Amino acid sequence: MADSLVLRAIRGNARRLNLNDRKINSIPKAVAQLPSLLSLQLQNNSIAACPTELQALRRLTELNLGNNALQELPPALGHLGSLKKLHLFGNRIAHIPAEALEGLSNLVLLNLNHNKIETIPPGIGRLVKLQHLSLNNNGLEEVPSQLGSLKELLELHLARNKLSHLPQELCLLSNLTRLNLARNQLRGLPEGLHRLSRLRVMDVAGNQLKMFPVHFQQLQLEQLHCEENPFIQKEPVESVQQEEALTLKETTARLILREQRCRSSVVPVLVQNPSLQALLSQAGHCAVCSQGFLSIWLECVHFLNIKKDMKVASSSRTIPVRVLLCSYKCFNSRGHGYYGVAVS
Numbered sequence: 467m468a469d470s471l472v473l474r475a476i477r478g479n480a481r482r483l484n485l486n487d488r489k490i491n492s493i494p495k496a497v498a499q500l501p502s503l504l505s506l507q508l509q510n511n512s513i514a515a516c517p518t519e520l521q522a523l524r525r526l527t528e529l530n531l532g533n534n535a536l537q538e539l540p541p542a543l544g545h546l547g548s549l550k551k552l553h554l555f556g557n558r559i560a561h562i563p564a565e566a567l568e569g570l571s572n573l574v575l576l577n578l579n580h581n582k583i584e585t586i587p588p589g590i591g592r593l594v595k596l597q598h599l600s601l602n603n604n605g606l607e608e609v610p611s612q613l614g615s616l617k618e619l620l621e622l623h624l625a626r627n628k629l630s631h632l633p634q635e636l637c638l639l640s641n642l643t644r645l646n647l648a649r650n651q652l653r654g655l656p657e658g659l660h661r662l663s664r665l666r667v668m669d670v671a672g673n674q675l676k677m678f679p680v681h682f683q684q685l686q687l688e689q690l691h692c693e694e695n696p697f698i699q700k701e702p703v704e705s706v707q708q709e710e711a712l713t714l715k716e717t718t719a720r721l722i723l724r725e726q727r728c729r730s731s732v733v734p735v736l737v738q739n740p741s742l743q744a745l746l747s748q749a750g751h752c753a754v755c756s757q758g759f760l761s762i763w764l765e766c767v768h769f770l771n772i773k774k775d776m777k778v779a780s781s782s783r784t785i786p787v788r789v790l791l792c793s794y795k796c797f798n799s800r801g802h803g804y805y806g807v808a809v810s
């Protein structure tokens with residue numbers, strides 16, 4: 467049946483071929499005689515491998531191999547340079563050979579949901595046109611920092627994996643509008659997440675988050691899903707802490723940071739050393755007095771009302787967001803709503 471459909475397609479020089487639900491366990495090699503083919507649908511079959519003949523489909527822009535029996539991302543796909551949409555969901559893929567990704571530089575959509583993938587090769591960073599990347603329901607324990615090279619990415623789906631942390635480079639995905647991280651084991655989110663200015667929908671439900679990163683409330687979200695996390699609870703305990711002496715390095719850094727804000731100061735001229743400048747560029751600023759600090763700070767938390775403070779639709783009412791203060795002096799001062807974090 468499938469063969470007769472291929473023959474008919476060859477005779478008609480077809481642009482599209484639909485072989486969904488045909489109970490086939492291998493791709494008919496005759497597809498090589500369809501060089502004008504743009505779309506090949508092979509969903510819901512029992513295909514376990516891709517023949518090298520597939521490489522002849524140089525104009526193919528969409529390939530759907532969803533719900534089959536593939537165990538690795540077929541290397542033959544690396545030769546399909548025109549491919550824009552690749553569906554490989556619902557297979558048994560455990561391995562992504564680096565060379566399979568090499569030739570896929572025009573890919574816009576890659577769907578690998580429901581597989582057994584444990585690692586993604588760094589070569590993923592070369593798919594620079596990618597806008598949709600879906601890896602829900604796999605066995606990922608980490609994702610490579612090269613994901614940060616995917617500047618066109620609009621949607622990133624990593625739900626139901628085993629991620630405990632994320633690379634800092636995720637904050638470079640400046641076009642991202644949807645980020646799905648639900649049902650992982652994330653203990654924290656990268657600091658700098660607030661730079662994702664186009665992010666509108668975020669799902670971090672079912673993780674191990676205790677609080678959100680600094681400036682999280684600056685995100686312009688429309689939806690936030692964050693239920694089922696062991697968030698810090700608002701249970702105030704009276705506490706006044708004594709000032710502590712800072713290290714000489716920290717004291718000097720703070721002095722320079724303060725002087726840098728002052729136009730008439732001569733200190734900025736003195737700090738011309740590039741490595742020193744790089745160090746100072748990592749400085750944070752106190753949420754109470756806004757003075758800079760370098761490597762010593764006080765970790766606090768404030769509780770935000772999601773609807774009121776962020777204007778976001780959410781299943782939760784308040785969320786704890788990390789706040790950094792320069793000193794116990796600022797912590798002990800009155801008029802702010804920041805809480806220290808009790809260590810149990």
Ligand SMILES: [Zn+2]
Binds near residue numbers: 754755756
């Ligand atoms: Zn301060």
